[in-house]
Amino acid sequence: MMHIVYMDNNATTKVDPQVVEEMIPYFMESYGNPSSMHILGGQAGIKLKEARVNVAGLIGAQPEEIIFTSCGTESDNTAIWAALKSNPGKKHIVTTRVEHPAIKNLAEYLAKNGYRVTFVPVDRKGRLDMDFFYESLTDDTAVVSVMWANNESGVIFPIEEIAPVLRDRGIVFHSDAVQAVGKLPVNVEKVEVDMLSLSGHKLHAPKGVGALYVRKRTKFSPFLMGGHQEKGRRGGTENVASIIGLGKAAQLALERHEEVNTRVRALRDRLEKELLERIPNSMVNGDQEMRLPNTTSIAFEYVEGEAILLMMNELGICASSGSACTSGSLEPSHVLRAMGVPFTAAHGSIRFSLSTYNTDQEVEFIIKKLPPVISRLREMSPFWADREGLANAVCSVQ
Amino acid sequence: MWEYTDKVKDHFLNPRNVGKIDDADGVGEVGSLACGDALRLYFKVDKDGKIIDAKFQTFGCASAIASSSALTEMLKGMNLEEAQKISNEDIAQFLGGLPKEKMHCSVMGRDALEKAIDYYRGESEKKQEGNIVCECFGVTDLEIERTVRENNLRTIEDVTDYVKAGGGCGQCHDQIQEIIDSVTGKETPKRKEKVGMTNLQKIKLIEETLEREIRPALKQDGGDIELIDVDGNQVLVKLRGTCAKCAASQVTLKHYVENKLQEFVAPELVVEEVQ
Ligand SMILES: Cc1ncc(COP(=O)(O)O)c(C=O)c1O
Numbered sequence: 001m002m003h004i005v006y007m008d009n010n011a012t013t014k015v016d017p018q019v020v021e022e023m024i025p026y027f028m029e030s031y032g033n034p035s036s037m038h039i040l041g042g043q044a045g046i047k048l049k050e051a052r053v054n055v056a057g058l059i060g061a062q063p064e065e066i067i068f069t070s071c072g073t074e075s076d077n078t079a080i081w082a083a084l085k086s087n088p089g090k091k092h093i094v095t096t097r098v099e100h101p102a103i104k105n106l107a108e109y110l111a112k113n114g115y116r117v118t119f120v121p122v123d124r125k126g127r128l129d130m131d132f133f134y135e136s137l138t139d140d141t142a143v144v145s146v147m148w149a150n151n152e153s154g155v156i157f158p159i160e161e162i163a164p165v166l167r168d169r170g171i172v173f174h175s176d177a178v179q180a181v182g183k184l185p186v187n188v189e190k191v192e193v194d195m196l197s198l199s200g201h202k203l204h205a206p207k208g209v210g211a212l213y214v215r216k217r218t219k220f221s222p223f224l225m226g227g228h229q230e231k232g233r234r235g236g237t238e239n240v241a242s243i244i245g246l247g248k249a250a251q252l253a254l255e256r257h258e259e260v261n262t263r264v265r266a267l268r269d270r271l272e273k274e275l276l277e278r279i280p281n282s283m284v285n286g287d288q289e290m291r292l293p294n295t296t297s298i299a300f301e302y303v304e305g306e307a308i309l310l311m312m313n314e315l316g317i318c319a320s321s322g323s324a325c326t327s328g329s330l331e332p333s334h335v336l337r338a339m340g341v342p343f344t345a346a347h348g349s350i351r352f353s354l355s356t357y358n359t360d361q362e363v364e365f366i367i368k369k370l371p372p373v374i375s376r377l378r379e380m381s382p383f384w385a386d387r388e389g390l391a392n393a394v395c396s397v398q
Numbered sequence: 399m400w401e402y403t404d405k406v407k408d409h410f411l412n413p414r415n416v417g418k419i420d421d422a423d424g425v426g427e428v429g430s431l432a433c434g435d436a437l438r439l440y441f442k443v444d445k446d447g448k449i450i451d452a453k454f455q456t457f458g459c460a461s462a463i464a465s466s467s468a469l470t471e472m473l474k475g476m477n478l479e480e481a482q483k484i485s486n487e488d489i490a491q492f493l494g495g496l497p498k499e500k501m502h503c504s505v506m507g508r509d510a511l512e513k514a515i516d517y518y519r520g521e522s523e524k525k526q527e528g529n530i531v532c533e534c535f536g537v538t539d540l541e542i543e544r545t546v547r548e549n550n551l552r553t554i555e556d557v558t559d560y561v562k563a564g565g566g567c568g569q570c571h572d573q574i575q576e577i578i579d580s581v582t583g584k585e586t587p588k589r590k591e592k593v594g595m596t597n598l599q600k601i602k603l604i605e606e607t608l609e610r611e612i613r614p615a616l617k618q619d620g621g622d623i624e625l626i627d628v629d630g631n632q633v634l635v636k637l638r639g640t641c642a643k644c645a646a647s648q649v650t651l652k653h654y655v656e657n658k659l660q661e662f663v664a665p666e667l668v669v670e671e672v673q
Contacts, residue, residue: 121614132614304434306459307410314411331534331566332434340618343432380416380463382438382455383431 002316005362010151010179010295010353011320015245016204022248026241034238035229044240051247055211058250059196060187067212067230068243072178072199073102075212078223079195080106083143083172086219090142093117096128097338103145103176104334126155126286126339134165143172148180152322152335152351153286154295156180163192172218178202182253183260183292194218200242205249209242256356264354265293267363271352272296274367279374285341285349294354297322299345302384303377308350311373317366322349402460403494409464414471417453426513428506433535433562435462435503439510441473443518448477461500468492469507482515484508485548501560505545531573533653534566539577546581567657600663601628607662612655623655631666633659
């Protein structure tokens with residue numbers, strides 16, 4: 001079988017073997033409902049508690065501040081609705097133009113249903129317009145939701161700077177940290193967000209499990225109403241095995257922060273540098289300083305992303321693209337457009353997102369194999385030969 | 399991931415007839431960089447009107463490349479009368495089918511072919527162009543009507559899959575529905591008129607929309623926009639900074655500002671730039 005070079009870890013990650021091992025007994029041996037008053041329930045309950053301690057430990061929280069959910073999206077939705085329901089008099093929401101659809105589509109829905117929503121723009125490097133942000137806050141603002149790090153560009157937002165301002169003004173602050181947790185030290189003791197979302201499958205736990213951190217004394221109301229699980233904050237029998245997996249993954253992530261920040265970062269940097277050097281008309285989307293250590297989004301002008309991905313797929317290389325054709329919509333990614341990346345580049349943007357599983361050899365392989373793929377597609381493109389005439393013909397206003 | 403047939407994969411990975419024909423008899427180009435796909439088709443005809451060579455250059459996804467490759471293979475050896483009858487469905491069928499969301503790639507092939515034949519016959523000029531319905535992708539009412547008719551389309555989503563119209567901002571959805579209804583012989587209830595606004599309310603709303611929706615985007619590019627006057631439904635604006643200098647931005651910008659104002663203020667507004 002062909003060796004798969006997996007560099008799409010911002011989409012999802014491989015479940016770590018240690019995580020799987022930890023989960024297995026909770027399918028066929030200790031399969032009880034943690035609420036049950038018998039031995040099988042008790043075994044599950046104890047492990048659930050341990051998982052809560054581990055997840056809390058990863059982000060510097062108290063165990064009782066963690067609510068397990070079914071995914072990052074549920075955590076995001078729960079947080080926004082909780083903030084709105086507990087501030088019924090306030091009708092304004094502030095978020096950014098580059099949020100994941102889990103926040104973006106909810107915010108757009110709310111904008112059509114009685115709320116005023118401000119979408120804070122970003123600059124060409126994907127950095128938040130801080131003046132705009134501060135000016136948009138009002139006494140009517142119920143909640144601010146700003147992602148910790150962007151999934152496409154990897155750009156990190158200044159959550160640490162924003163948090164105290166919002167705290168002083170009594171505005172609930174939620175951060176979607178789905179891409180940050182596991183890749184960066186995220187600590188809610190130091191950075192005072194009120195709520196924070198994370199998702200298991202981005203840090204080597206299974207898909208379909210997430211968590212929402214809710215700071216003590218933050219007003220809360222449940223999104224899923226049902227049983228008394230999660231202290232009445234989230235109804236539904238717990239996804240025991242996956243939560244246990246998330247607990248183990250949290251423990252591993254804490255141990256691996258250093259490796260992500262050094263070895264994985266070096267791999268990413270090398271990949272980026274070599275590709276830019278070897279492929280003309282290519283550039284990085286987003287700020288190269290304040291950025292996740294595992295992510296690089298590179299625009300290859302005059303070629304289309306889906307075509308690049310499928311040719312890479314033939315070579316066993318897995319990455320993703322901001323192009324229209326891959327997203328199922330007809331327009332390129334809203335993140336790249338918000339950054340004002342010109343169409344010439346947005347359609348041909350490829351995101352590589354690494355993990356601790358990646359190796360030097362894999363980086364080497366991509367560096368060798370990708371340049372001919374790009375040249376081949378460019379040879380086919382009617383625009384490549386005419387590019388001089390086109391360079392100025394595209395305006396980034398959209 | 400899209401489910402492509404083996405034939406699509408083959409024509410994508412090993413495209414036939416890539417390149418230009420320098421002394422081509424027919425050349426047809428459709429699409430643009432902004433739209434995410436484009437095709438330039440060339441063919442050469444012998445004295446009996448038979449296509450003896452066909453080549454293409456394509457910027458686009460796998461199915462766009464495969465559709466172009468398929469089209470050139472189909473064309474070779476045909477006479478022009480036969481070529482003229484190739485429909486987008488024929489191209490898709492040659493490839494063993496395309497995912498529905500990718501049917502626009504086959505339509506692009508047909509359009510390029512049509513243009514190339516017109517070019518050959520010297521008819522490029524007199525074609526009826528129709529009126530733009532979808533501003534985002536530059537699709538006209540005539541194109542939509544024809545594709546709806548030829549492919550038996552029934553929903554706006556179908557139209558988006560086949561010609562992209564309606565896949566951007568969504569403002570043309572009502573118009574697309576009207577076209578579908580007129581082809582299928584259904585009546586649409588007329589849209590209700592918006593309640594009238596005083597002039598003052600209108601100006602205020604325009605100012606607010608410029609500030610909230612438009613200025614931030616322009617400022618990212620080092621530009622700015624100023625409201626000069628509102629005369630009935632005419633909005634006079636002045637551009638500053640880099641936006642004012644970028645000639646190519648004019649069209650985009652006018653559309654962009656106009657779309658936003660139409661969306662947030664009133665659908666009948668038109669934007670004029672003053673120097
Ligand atoms: C920033 C961000 N938020 C939220 C999500 C959604 O997480 P989930 O897939 O667990 O619902 C993702 C995953 O793609 C993400 O990248």
